[in-house]
Amino acid sequence: VSRFEGITMAPPDPILGVSEAFKADNHELKLNLGVGAYRTEELQPYVLNVVKKADQLLLEKGENREYLPIEGLAAFNKVTAELLLGADNPVIKQQKVATVQGLSGTGSLRLAAALIERYFPGAKVLISSPTWGNHKNIFNDARVPWSEYRYYDPKTVGLDFEGMISDIKAAPEGSFILLHGCAHNPTGIDPTPEQWEKIADVIQEKNHIPFFDIAYQGFASGSLDADASSVRMFVARGMEVVAAQSYSKNLGLYAERIGAINVVCSSPDAAARVKSQLKRIARPMYSNPPVHGARIVANVVGDPTLFKEWNEEMEMMAGRIKNVRQKLYDSLSSKDKSGKDWSFVLKQIGMFSFTGLNKAQCDNMTNKWHVYMTKDGRISLAGLSLAKCEYLADAIIDSYH
Numbered sequence: 001v002s003r004f005e006g007i008t009m010a011p012p013d014p015i016l017g018v019s020e021a022f023k024a025d026n027h028e029l030k031l032n033l034g035v036g037a038y039r040t041e042e043l044q045p046y047v048l049n050v051v052k053k054a055d056q057l058l059l060e061k062g063e064n065r066e067y068l069p070i071e072g073l074a075a076f077n078k079v080t081a082e083l084l085l086g087a088d089n090p091v092i093k094q095q096k097v098a099t100v101q102g103l104s105g106t107g108s109l110r111l112a113a114a115l116i117e118r119y120f121p122g123a124k125v126l127i128s129s130p131t132w133g134n135h136k137n138i139f140n141d142a143r144v145p146w147s148e149y150r151y152y153d154p155k156t157v158g159l160d161f162e163g164m165i166s167d168i169k170a171a172p173e174g175s176f177i178l179l180h181g182c183a184h185n186p187t188g189i190d191p192t193p194e195q196w197e198k199i200a201d202v203i204q205e206k207n208h209i210p211f212f213d214i215a216y217q218g219f220a221s222g223s224l225d226a227d228a229s230s231v232r233m234f235v236a237r238g239m240e241v242v243a244a245q246s247y248s249k250n251l252g253l254y255a256e257r258i259g260a261i262n263v264v265c266s267s268p269d270a271a272a273r274v275k276s277q278l279k280r281i282a283r284p285m286y287s288n289p290p291v292h293g294a295r296i297v298a299n300v301v302g303d304p305t306l307f308k309e310w311n312e313e314m315e316m317m318a319g320r321i322k323n324v325r326q327k328l329y330d331s332l333s334s335k336d337k338s339g340k341d342w343s344f345v346l347k348q349i350g351m352f353s354f355t356g357l358n359k360a361q362c363d364n365m366t367n368k369w370h371v372y373m374t375k376d377g378r379i380s381l382a383g384l385s386l387a388k389c390e391y392l393a394d395a396i397i398d399s400y401h
């Protein structure tokens with residue numbers, strides 16, 4: 001008998017499990033709209049040209065494979081903070097930013113969660129309802145208490161702004177407020193610039209700490225700067241800000257696990273201390289981060305020609321998703337005779353669309369139409385092609401009614 005008899009079978013992951021189910025389906029019209037990974041119009045994975053070029057450069061340079069320091073590649077940490085905050089942001093010059101390379105967005109969030117658990121005992125993290133499914137796992141595993149603030153309003157398929165503000169107001173003073181920097185996952189609904197200002201007002205009033213998860217910089221609008229404006233606005237107010245970054249989507253480095261945790265502090269002294277503790281947390285967890293993807297980012301961002309090309313490729317990717325969004329809306333509006341208003345599809349931004357389909361309707365999407373998606377009604381438009389929009393519209397309309 002096994003010594004591991006007491007270990008029960010874990011359920012499949014609600015997001016990554018969708019891909020497993022998709023693989024097992026042999027239907028020719030099957031569509032995987034589960035995981036948020038960019039696909040070409042032919043629905044194939046895409047390696048960015050700038051990444052191929054940077055790879056070639058690295059090969060020619062023949063760099064060694066020695067360990068990185070615990071905090072990661074210095075050249076990466078420099079450019080990642082600049083990309084987030086703007087290269088000429090005073091907080092960078094004043095050395096008020098603690099930046100540590102993490103294991104992509106997830107690992108960077110996990111480092112911040114460990115920092116909160118250790119140095120803010122009892123402090124709560126407020127997460128949006130709904131949010132990316134892994135947020136709850138991350139804070140649970142780090143033993144950080146969390147609760148939800150209202151975000152999505154099913155009546156309007158839009159933002160419940162009043163609910164959001166009043167829940168942030170009602171949170172215990174000094175809570176961490178987790179915010180999606182842009183392209184909110186799963187809803188695709190972002191606050192307007194005016195709403196962001198009001199959110200910053202209440203966070204400041206209540207002495208909360210804004211904690212940004214920015215996994216789609218460049219993917220909401222196609223512009224790296226525009227997509228970081230929420231984070232930069234908080235920093236410009238002189239607030240201390242935590243921000244986790246990911247290069248999975250915007251550089252397509254999914255499996256390289258490249259990202260960073262940034263803590264903008266009110267003094268260089270505090271930043272140095274925070275950084276030292278982040279390193280202390282990372283060391284026994286995974287010792288040091290991967291080098292290859294960090295070199296790719298450092299080379300792409302550090303080289304003006306490659307950087308320009310990256311921006312163009314990102315505009316192309318964001319543009320393809322916008323075209324698919326438009327075509328899906330057109331197909332839904334022309335096919336659906338019920339008079340339902342589908343304009344919410346166009347108002348949402350980023351990789352995802354939140355359809356408003358409930359669990360039973362999502363089951364119909366998968367069981368009858370072979371459309372794989374998460375059970376919260378989210379579809380990844382990055383996994384959809386123009387050619388498949390009509391088919392998807394038929395599936396959605398059939399599932400709704």
Ligand code: PMP
Pocket residue numbers: 036103104105106107132180185213215245246247248254259
């Ligand atoms: N945050 C959000 C909101 C995400 O959607 C994702 C990716 N699905 C991540 C963080 C982190 O992804 P990764 O660990 O691949 O960077």
